Amino acid sequence: MRGIFLALIVLPIFCLSCSSAHKQTGGDKNLKDIGSGAAWNPDSSFREKVVERCSSPGVQDFGECFVSAMKDAKAPAEAVAFAGRIGNTGYVRGFRETGVVDIASVAYPFRANENNGCFLVNGDPPVIDIDDFAITQKIDLTKDKRYEEIASGFPKVELWPGDRWGADCIIPATTREGRQRFLVTYRLLNGCHACEFLGSARVAFDFDSTGKFLGTELLGIEAAVRVFSDPERPVDIAVGRKFALVLQSNRTTGYRWEISSAGDAAVVKLAGAEYMPPDTKLPGAGGKEVWTFEAAGKGRTEISLRYVRPWEKDVPPAKSVTFKVKVE
Numbered sequence: 001m002r003g004i005f006l007a008l009i010v011l012p013i014f015c016l017s018c019s020s021a022h023k024q025t026g027g028d029k030n031l032k033d034i035g036s037g038a039a040w041n042p043d044s045s046f047r048e049k050v051v052e053r054c055s056s057p058g059v060q061d062f063g064e065c066f067v068s069a070m071k072d073a074k075a076p077a078e079a080v081a082f083a084g085r086i087g088n089t090g091y092v093r094g095f096r097e098t099g100v101v102d103i104a105s106v107a108y109p110f111r112a113n114e115n116n117g118c119f120l121v122n123g124d125p126p127v128i129d130i131d132d133f134a135i136t137q138k139i140d141l142t143k144d145k146r147y148e149e150i151a152s153g154f155p156k157v158e159l160w161p162g163d164r165w166g167a168d169c170i171i172p173a174t175t176r177e178g179r180q181r182f183l184v185t186y187r188l189l190n191g192c193h194a195c196e197f198l199g200s201a202r203v204a205f206d207f208d209s210t211g212k213f214l215g216t217e218l219l220g221i222e223a224a225v226r227v228f229s230d231p232e233r234p235v236d237i238a239v240g241r242k243f244a245l246v247l248q249s250n251r252t253t254g255y256r257w258e259i260s261s262a263g264d265a266a267v268v269k270l271a272g273a274e275y276m277p278p279d280t281k282l283p284g285a286g287g288k289e290v291w292t293f294e295a296a297g298k299g300r301t302e303i304s305l306r307y308v309r310p311w312e313k314d315v316p317p318a319k320s321v322t323f324k325v326k327v328e
Helices: 046-054 062-072 077-085 145-153
Strands: 091-096 102-107 116-121 127-129 158-161 171-174 180-189 197-207 213-223 225-228 235-237 242-249 256-261 268-276 287-295 299-308 319-327
Touching: 046 062, 062 077, 077 091, 145 197, 145 213, 145 225, 145 242, 213 225, 225 235, 235 242, 242 256, 242 299, 256 287, 287 299, 287 319
Parallel strands: 225 242, 235 319
Antiparallel strands: 091 102, 102 116, 116 127, 158 180, 171 180, 180 197, 197 213, 242 287, 256 299, 268 287, 299 319
């Protein structure tokens, strides 16, 4: 599964370790080198000034120019230092002390998308970007059966950052042993930043009593789109939720699925259809067709599909299926 990665017009983010960073040991607050003084909120003209100053042909390093502009805008020394730790691409806009390990909210004014980030700081490593690929690639989504259900209909499903703007982008908690734990939510998207939202994954970041990062734990997945592929299995869904009907299909044979009955429009509405080609390049391999519906109102209905060659008239379908739907 491809990791997360956002187009930048500047340098990539360096998150997991900094050779110059002072590592914290124990709970002594005096050992912290990132505090509320690192937070900085420039005036509304700052971004415009950076664009004017740093986009000229003579500027060879945008990051260095960005930090220079921060200094000229009277950013605190701590804010400038933290910007250097994350590749001179952003600045801390908020700081929250939560114990041995703390939370820093970061603004990236020149990212192409995802202009906010969240970091866990003052532990070991001293700066952790919760959206760093080195971390997210180790989150094993297959441990949750709901991921397998989503992937059965949407094999391009990928983990992407959740909302990183609000103060709750990281929620502090504790483990049963009393150690620090931080709860983070990621989005599951259908292959790209602007693609369909398929669900969310909740992940814990755990630290020992000295602030050493112990790793992540997948706590659970919530599906935004329920997936059904067996017509014998009733589609039981709540009003307002989406569901997908996934059927095996081989377009190389000329066959494709068509809806013969879309059901009661007051109960379900067709939201889209997509053919998923096979992962293999073997000639004649089949793929899947995904029909997505929205549960519009309470009631019962049936959705019927038939497997046909569209150009063949007065020919019985090769296959036909009917899904029974109950919306509550």
